[in-house]
Amino acid sequence: MERYATPADEPFAVPVWEGQPDFYRADLQFHGVGHRGDSYEGRVFFDAPDATPATPLELDAGYAGSFYVFGHGPCFGDEGHCEVPPGPIHPFDYRTVHHLAPQSMVVTVTEAVKRVIAAGKSEFAVTVVPTNVRDEEVGDILHFERLSLVTYD
Amino acid sequence: MFAAVMATPLRSPILTTPRVRHRKSIEKLRPDQLKALRDGFAAIKKLHDTNGFWFWAELHGAPKNKCEHSPENGYDNLFLPWHRAYLYRLELALQTKVPAATLPWWDWPASRTSGGIPAAYEDLAGELNPLAGADFPPRIAELTAAEGMPTNTWREPGDPSRLPSKAEVNSILELKNFDDFSKTLEVQLHNRVHGWVRGSMGIVAIAAYDPIFWAHHTMVDRLWALWQTLHSSRGPRPGVWKRILRGGLDLTVGDVLDTHALGYDYAASTANRVVDS
Numbered sequence: 477m478e479r480y481a482t483p484a485d486e487p488f489a490v491p492v493w494e495g496q497p498d499f500y501r502a503d504l505q506f507h508g509v510g511h512r513g514d515s516y517e518g519r520v521f522f523d524a525p526d527a528t529p530a531t532p533l534e535l536d537a538g539y540a541g542s543f544y545v546f547g548h549g550p551c552f553g554d555e556g557h558c559e560v561p562p563g564p565i566h567p568f569d570y571r572t573v574h575h576l577a578p579q580s581m582v583v584t585v586t587e588a589v590k591r592v593i594a595a596g597k598s599e600f601a602v603t604v605v606p607t608n609v610r611d612e613e614v615g616d617i618l619h620f621e622r623l624s625l626v627t628y629d
Numbered sequence: 630m631f632a633a634v635m636a637t638p639l640r641s642p643i644l645t646t647p648r649v650r651h652r653k654s655i656e657k658l659r660p661d662q663l664k665a666l667r668d669g670f671a672a673i674k675k676l677h678d679t680n681g682f683w684f685w686a687e688l689h690g691a692p693k694n695k696c697e698h699s700p701e702n703g704y705d706n707l708f709l710p711w712h713r714a715y716l717y718r719l720e721l722a723l724q725t726k727v728p729a730a731t732l733p734w735w736d737w738p739a740s741r742t743s744g745g746i747p748a749a750y751e752d753l754a755g756e757l758n759p760l761a762g763a764d765f766p767p768r769i770a771e772l773t774a775a776e777g778m779p780t781n782t783w784r785e786p787g788d789p790s791r792l793p794s795k796a797e798v799n800s801i802l803e804l805k806n807f808d809d810f811s812k813t814l815e816v817q818l819h820n821r822v823h824g825w826v827r828g829s830m831g832i833v834a835i836a837a838y839d840p841i842f843w844a845h846h847t848m849v850d851r852l853w854a855l856w857q858t859l860h861s862s863r864g865p866r867p868g869v870w871k872r873i874l875r876g877g878l879d880l881t882v883g884d885v886l887d888t889h890a891l892g893y894d895y896a897a898s899t900a901n902r903v904v905d906s
Contacts, residue, residue, distance in 0.1 A: 507701070508701065511833075514831060514832075515820065515823055515824035515827070515831040515832070516824065517821070517824065542817075543816055543817070543820075544816055544817065544820035544821040544823075544824055545820060545824075546698070546819070546820040546823045546824065546831075546833055546836075547824075547831065547832060547833065548690075548832065548833045548834055549776075549831075549832030549833065549834050549835065550776045552690075552691035552692070552769065552772045552773075552834045552835070553691065553692065553772075572694070572695060572875055573700065575690075575694040575696075575833070577700075577701065578701050579698065579699060579700070579701055580699070580700075580701050580702075581816055582812060582813070582816065584813075608824070608827075609785075609786075609787035609788075609791065609824055609825050609827055610787065
């Protein structure tokens with residue numbers, strides 16, 4: 477995908493409810509992250525759908541944090557080399573996990589979530605802008621299967 | 630026989646074990662130490678056996694793809710043990726050819742204000758610097774050429790201010806849980822610096838062919854060693870200590886938990902006096 481934005485009808489609810497102790501840490505967990513192609517930084521913003529690589533990396537601008545993907549580049553192998561096969565096919569199948577098996581990424585967003593709560597909001601949207609080291613937005617490189625917000629108290 | 634043994638002067642037990650060498654910041658190597666490093670890389674680049682640079686570089690990415698990075702499930706992450714064993718094996722290869730050579734670490738925070746890529750890894754005027762880059766082996770060069778890429782390593786570094794700061798490094802060292810520490814170190818600092826150097830360092834498949842890869846990973850390994858000291862913990866849970874680190878490294882996770890057992894430590898500086906007693 478070009479960039480990720482939480483669907484308008486599926487924002488994240490702020491993780492607070494009556495009687496809950498204050499959380500000390502909040503993580504955004506990205507599951508099933510693909511890492512083909514170039515390396516990039518996934519910049520995460522809250523309630524900033526128009527964020528670009530030029531948006532300041534500051535809480536005031538909605539910046540919550542970044543994750544960094546170490547990309548595999550193009551496929552340096554024979555036909556099928558970069559197709560991820562199904563997992564172990566036998567109890568003694570000790571072969572290495574495929575080099576393009578999906579990964580997970582974690583961004584600790586404690587301060588950004590607390591800021592949303594302090595603003596009196598009940599929900600917030602997440603935008604991820606894939607950016608290279610030249611501060612250019614990178615197209616069609618961001619791939620993941622699930623996004624979770626996890627808090628710890 | 631017994632009397633002969635008893636007559637042998639007592640010696641410190643440490644002399645019967647391998648000497649502990651200190652890996653230092655690339656910025657703080659003495660000229661003779663930097664020369665040993667350069668001579669070591671120059672020597673192993675000429676080899677095509679198990680001490681050869683290509684032999685080890687091709688293990689990480691193309692064509693063998695044996696490196697360990699954090700798994701999807703988030704636990705039993707072998708990123709740090711695997712790369713510690715990997716560095717150790719390359720350092721042994723260097724020392725086989727140049728005994729005084731040790732792997733230096735790239736002090737990322739220091740490089741924010743000293744120009745980015747450490748000067749020791751830049752091209753030298755009128756002289757070949759074996760740390761400035763490397764050719765790809767022919768079959769990898771064919772593949773990179775087919776993609777319109779160079780047939781040797783290249784770098785396109787970003788603004789030095791984007792390298793990790795001391796505060797960022799320290800905040801990760803404070804993480805108490807090993808899996809949390811390992812994952813955060815990998816994703817937030819290690820991956821970021823690979824992407825910062827860009828070029829072949831930004832591509833898993835060919836990153837290890839760039840000599841600066843080894844200084845980058847030595848910094849990662851140093852941070853694990855510092856974390857172990859700060860938290861009085863080895864790191865990985867004992868259940869994985871017997872796991873073999875793949876790719877012909879011939880070491881288990883348990884083998885690499887203690888840098889002293891591998892014959893090295895990290896130091897900001899060292900001073901020695903030879904005592905003739």
